[in-house]
Amino acid sequence: MTSTLGRPPAPLPAEPAVPLPPDSSRYRLKRKLLGPPLNTEDLEHERLGRPTALAVFASDNLSSSAYATEEILRVLVPVIGVAAFALVVPITIAMLVVLAFLILSYRETIKAYPTAGGAYMVTRDNFGIMPAQIAGVSLLTDYILTVAVSVAAGTAALVSAAPALKPYTVEISVAFIVVIAYGNLRGVKESGRVFAVPTFFFIVNMILLIGLGVFRMVSGGLPQAAQHQEGLMKFGSAGDGLLLGAGLYVVLHAFASGGAAVTGVEAISNGVPAFRKPEWKNARSTLVVMGSLLGAMFLGLSVLAAKVHAAPFAEGTPTVISQVGKLVYGSSLAGHTLFYALQAGTMLILVLAANTSFADFPRLASFHAGDNFMPRQLTKRGHRLVFSNGIIFLAAAAVVLVIVTQAKVDRLIPLYAIGVFTSFTLSQAGMAKHHLTHREPKWRSGLFVNGVGAILSLIVDLIIAVTKFTHGAWVIVILVPVMVYVLARLNRRYEEEAEALATDVPLAATAPVLRRHVVLVFVDTLDLAAARAIQYARTLHPSDLRAVHFALDLHHAEDLAASWRQLGLSGIPLEIVECPDRRLTKAAVETVALDLADGETEVSVLLPDRKYRGVWGRLLHDRTADGIEREVSKLAHANVTTVPFHLDGRRGEPVPALAPFVATPADERGEVHTNGNAPRPSPDERIAIAQVQWRQRVCVEGRIRSMRILPLADVPSLECVLTDGTGSLSVIFHGRREIPGIAVGTRLQVRGTAIDHHGRLAILNPGYTLVARDG
Numbered sequence: 001m002t003s004t005l006g007r008p009p010a011p012l013p014a015e016p017a018v019p020l021p022p023d024s025s026r027y028r029l030k031r032k033l034l035g036p037p038l039n040t041e042d043l044e045h046e047r048l049g050r051p052t053a054l055a056v057f058a059s060d061n062l063s064s065s066a067y068a069t070e071e072i073l074r075v076l077v078p079v080i081g082v083a084a085f086a087l088v089v090p091i092t093i094a095m096l097v098v099l100a101f102l103i104l105s106y107r108e109t110i111k112a113y114p115t116a117g118g119a120y121m122v123t124r125d126n127f128g129i130m131p132a133q134i135a136g137v138s139l140l141t142d143y144i145l146t147v148a149v150s151v152a153a154g155t156a157a158l159v160s161a162a163p164a165l166k167p168y169t170v171e172i173s174v175a176f177i178v179v180i181a182y183g184n185l186r187g188v189k190e191s192g193r194v195f196a197v198p199t200f201f202f203i204v205n206m207i208l209l210i211g212l213g214v215f216r217m218v219s220g221g222l223p224q225a226a227q228h229q230e231g232l233m234k235f236g237s238a239g240d241g242l243l244l245g246a247g248l249y250v251v252l253h254a255f256a257s258g259g260a261a262v263t264g265v266e267a268i269s270n271g272v273p274a275f276r277k278p279e280w281k282n283a284r285s286t287l288v289v290m291g292s293l294l295g296a297m298f299l300g301l302s303v304l305a306a307k308v309h310a311a312p313f314a315e316g317t318p319t320v321i322s323q324v325g326k327l328v329y330g331s332s333l334a335g336h337t338l339f340y341a342l343q344a345g346t347m348l349i350l351v352l353a354a355n356t357s358f359a360d361f362p363r364l365a366s367f368h369a370g371d372n373f374m375p376r377q378l379t380k381r382g383h384r385l386v387f388s389n390g391i392i393f394l395a396a397a398a399v400v401l402v403i404v405t406q407a408k409v410d411r412l413i414p415l416y417a418i419g420v421f422t423s424f425t426l427s428q429a430g431m432a433k434h435h436l437t438h439r440e441p442k443w444r445s446g447l448f449v450n451g452v453g454a455i456l457s458l459i460v461d462l463i464i465a466v467t468k469f470t471h472g473a474w475v476i477v478i479l480v481p482v483m484v485y486v487l488a489r490l491n492r493r494y495e496e497e498a499e500a501l502a503t504d505v506p507l508a509a510t511a512p513v514l515r516r517h518v519v520l521v522f523v524d525t526l527d528l529a530a531a532r533a534i535q536y537a538r539t540l541h542p543s544d545l546r547a548v549h550f551a552l553d554l555h556h557a558e559d560l561a562a563s564w565r566q567l568g569l570s571g572i573p574l575e576i577v578e579c580p581d582r583r584l585t586k587a588a589v590e591t592v593a594l595d596l597a598d599g600e601t602e603v604s605v606l607l608p609d610r611k612y613r614g615v616w617g618r619l620l621h622d623r624t625a626d627g628i629e630r631e632v633s634k635l636a637h638a639n640v641t642t643v644p645f646h647l648d649g650r651r652g653e654p655v656p657a658l659a660p661f662v663a664t665p666a667d668e669r670g671e672v673h674t675n676g677n678a679p680r681p682s683p684d685e686r687i688a689i690a691q692v693q694w695r696q697r698v699c700v701e702g703r704i705r706s707m708r709i710l711p712l713a714d715v716p717s718l719e720c721v722l723t724d725g726t727g728s729l730s731v732i733f734h735g736r737r738e739i740p741g742i743a744v745g746t747r748l749q750v751r752g753t754a755i756d757h758h759g760r761l762a763i764l765n766p767g768y769t770l771v772a773r774d775g
Contacts, residue, residue: 030383034186038385047276050286055196057271058290060146060356061264062202063349065297067153068095068261069305070320071413074233074312075254080246082227083238085306087246091255092302096295098456099262103291105428105453106269107284108446112434114280118270118360119427120367126430126437129371130488135426136368137483139266141476142419143357143364146263147398149416150357151176152407154350160318161343173407174399176351181395184358187384195355198348203293205345208338210300213328217307223327224309231313253467259417259460261298264353265291266423270360304328316409321346354398362390372494373487414472419480421461428454514637516543516601516759522588522608522628523547523574526563529608529645534572536643537606544758545572546708550579550587551744558743561709565737573708573719578744585627591706592638594728598759602637609642690726692754692761700724700763701749701771704742722748729754730762747771 023031031037048056072091076084113121119139124132151173159166183194216222227235239245246254268287275282301321304310310323325342329335362378366387369378382388405411431450435443465473519542523530530547537545547564551557557576564574579587588605595603607625629640686699702724710717718733720742731750733739742748752766 033182034383037383038187047279048274049276050282050289051200052193052196053268053271053275053282053286054290055199055352056274056359057267057286057356058264058293059195059199059349060150060267060353061262061290061294062199062297063150063153063353064261064263065206065294065301066157066321066346066350067319067409068092068258068298069302070312071257071260072254072302073305073310073320074410075250075257076246077233077235077311079236079250080238080244081235082309083244083246084311085309086244087251087254088302088306089299091251091258092299094255095258095261096299098259098460099265099291099295101449101453101456102262102265102424103287104449105431106265106287108435108450109269109427109431110272110280110283110287112431112440113269114272114283118266118364119423119430120270120364122430122434123426124371126433127426130484131426132371133368133373133484133487134480135423136364136373137480137487138419138422138426139270139364140361140368141479141483142263142416142423143361144394144397144401145412145416145419146357147177147180147354147394148401148405148407149260149409149412150350150353151180151398152402152405152409152412154347154353155407156316156319156409157322157343157347157350160322161340161347163317166317169407170403173402177354177395177398177402180352180354180358181391184355184386184391185382185384185388187386195352198345198352202345202349203297205338205342206297206300209325209328209342210297210304213304213307213324214300216328217304222304222307224307225311225323225327227309227311229313231315232311233314235311249467252463256417256460256464256467257413259421259464260413261294263417263420264356266420266427267356267360269427270364273363274359319346358391358394361394362387365390365393368487371491372498373491375490376494411472414468415476418461418464418468418473418476421457421464422480424457425454425461428457514600514602516598517604518542518544518595518601519546519604519606520592520595521545521547521606523549523560524608526560526567529610529643532645533606533608533643537604538572540604542604547572547574548591548706549574549576550584551576552579552582552584554744561707561738564709565712567711571714573710573714575706575708576744577706578704580745584624585631588628589631589635592632592635596635596637603635603639605632605638605640607640607642609644611644611646613647686749688726689722689724689729692727692729694754694756694761697751697753698763699749699751700729701747702728704744704746704748707742707744710737718742720748722750730757730760731766731768732757732762732764734765741770742768 069088069092072088073084076087080087109118109122113125119135120132123135152169154176155169155173158172159169165172213222237245243251265287268283268290272279272283275286301324304324305320308324308327310320310327312320322339322343325339329338329342365374365378368374369376377389378387378393380387380389401412428450432447432454435447435450440446465477469477517540519537519540521530521533521537523533534547549557549560561574561576577587577591592603592605595601605628607629609625625642629642632638633640686701689700689702692698692700700722702722704720705723705728706721708719716735716737718736718739720731720733721728722731731748747770749769749771750763750766751768752763754761755764756762757764
């Protein structure tokens with residue numbers, strides 16, 4: 001059996017005959033910066049082992065130990081002075097109780113939601129989609145704040161060791177954000193490897209600090225800090241009673257400030273899919289290790305700070321942890337070495353705490369986007385199989401926040417933690433409902449853990465909201481509902497679009513094809529781009545094919561008409577349409593609408609699209625075609641296609657020269673009906689075009705709206721469309737290619753018999769009179 005081409009079929013070539021496009025300079029730069037692209041199949045190999053996952057997901061949580069104690073003291077010292085060091089450890093222990101229940105609670109969450117847990121999924125499944133938006137938005141805002149707080153605190157640690165860098169605090173913070181974003185754009189596994197060393201370096205330094213500090217404290221050789229140093233916060237006066245004169249509100253305020261220590265607990269539950277198999281077991285064990293390390297470091301630093309009386313400075317530097325390090329390590333060479341190692345480790349962990357947000361924010365945003373509550377671009381994995389758009393958005397938002405707050409930790413902390421505790425509350429309440437609904441084995445113990453976790457989280461959330469409201473928490477209290485409203489509007493838009501696109505799909509696909517198909521090629525200049533569009537139009541085999549030129553410049557239109565008459569084509573007329581007000585898009589819509597008026601015509605408009613090379617090429621040429629495409633495509637049964645022509649050359653075979661095209665009999669069909677017995681009206685008996693009837697002898701007057709120019713190969717003919725505001729009809733002069741005085745915009749009075757020409761009224765070879773424009 002042979003093919004329709006007259007030769008036996010053959011296998012397709014292994015490689016495409018057309019050369020593939022070269023990599024763009026942008027792609028080459030991306031490949032050089034980020035490495036080669038990863039295939040989708042490599043996603044399985046991007047999973048993390050427990051040590052690497054601890055570095056990726058726990059850096060935010062562990063870093064809290066570096067500044068949580070200082071935030072507690074920053075509230076207490078101005079009120080009760082030295083007595084603050086007696087309350088810091090009890091407040092720390094109270095916060096560790098909350099931490100313990102959160103760790104146990106999220107172990108339950110990971111077990112129940114092993115594919116992707118976290119507050120968003122848990123709240124969505126148990127309370128519905130809108131409460132899930134509150135949980136998700138609360139976490140997203142907190143992740144942005146985590147990045148800003150982390151890099152600001154890390155920069156503060158660096159400035160504590162090198163005060164000369166203080167004028168460049170904001171610039172250093174922004175640079176840290178860019179570096180971390182870059183590391184994450186290179187891929188989850190690679191960023192984990194890069195950031196694992198600093199995380200474990202900090203852990204080792206904290207173990208040394210607390211171990212040596214406790215040893216010196218027990219042995220009685222641990223000195224105390226001076227309380228009259230320049231720059232220290234002003235000390236208050238201690239009082240009597242259980243709270244040493246602090247008052248319940250002050251203690252709750254300090255407790256709320258220390259709440260930053262437990263942020264980041266949820267990170268592992270959001271990132272369960274990033275763990276190696278079995279994911280949920282590895283995630284749960286990593287969560288326990290993280291919580292244990294945080295508890296030991298937070299409590300250890302609070303105990304040492306209380307012992308040495310390390311008070312916070314008004315400007316934030318030197319930090320409490322740096323003061324503890326100096327006093328514990330001493331002034332020997334080894335002590336200085338250990339102190340700078342501690343500062344380096346603190347700076348790195350504080351900066352890399354932002355990495356937790358970069359690991360979780362894009363994933364959580366993709367969940368929102370998958371539910372149509374955020375832009376769908378956030379669901380796309382990028383060059384290295386990470387959610388690149390989410391990473392870039394997070395980095396940009398954090399940079400803005402750092403610049404606005406001048407990288408001041410004390411300005412950022414009041415905004416911090418309220419969002420994460422809101423998500424904690426919803427997540428744990430959702431898990432409590434999950435246990436009541438499913439009643440799985442040991443559901444009662446799970447209900448107790450998650451129920452207590454929800455209550456504690458709610459209490460802490462309320463304390464933070466009340467005590468920090470006037471210090472900046474009001475921003476988050478207002479921002480979260482506003483963002484939820486915006487996301488709900490976005491979701492409504494997506495749902496409306498989906499519903500509109502899904503309505504009557506089978507009916508639309510099987511709708512009857514209209515009787516006529518008209519193809520219009522919009523032509524400005526007779527060049528290769530227009531020729532390519534005409535060549536493509538011929539492959540569509542329409543009922544009627546013609547080129548259309550809008551006469552913005554009459555001299556240019558005349559030159560184009562003259563060139564068209566010399567073109568070696570047959571059956572493709574050029575229609576010149578008047579456009580006196582130069583509103584090109586309006587003229588295009590009117591032209592297409594006229595062809596659509598009978599309700600039986602499908603119109604395809606082809607727009608030659610010249611592709612210019614480089615930025616200059618795009619800047620030096622307008623985008624008029626975009627407006628035409630947008631407006632014409634709004635008409636029912638009007639379709640717009642751009643036919644690209646690349647000015648820097650095309651890949652593959654060149655476009656063949658235009659071969660002569662002969663119209664098919666279908667293109668030339670049309671009956672001419674005349675009625676010789678019809679009465680001849682006098683010139684004064686003019687009627688409106690809308691009143692003209694078939695086979696009627698008429699006299700009408702109007703303006704030539706458009707003209708069709710036939711190539712030299714066609715039988716000489718001049719066809720004009722005459723309009724008087726009430727309607728339009730065709731006026732055809734056979735045997736004439738042009739008539740002096742007749743052009744687009746000319747006023748003309750014609751006399752003759754109305755006939756049927758291709759389903760439209762026309763007057764063939766009429767008598768005519770040129771009418772002056774003033775009437």
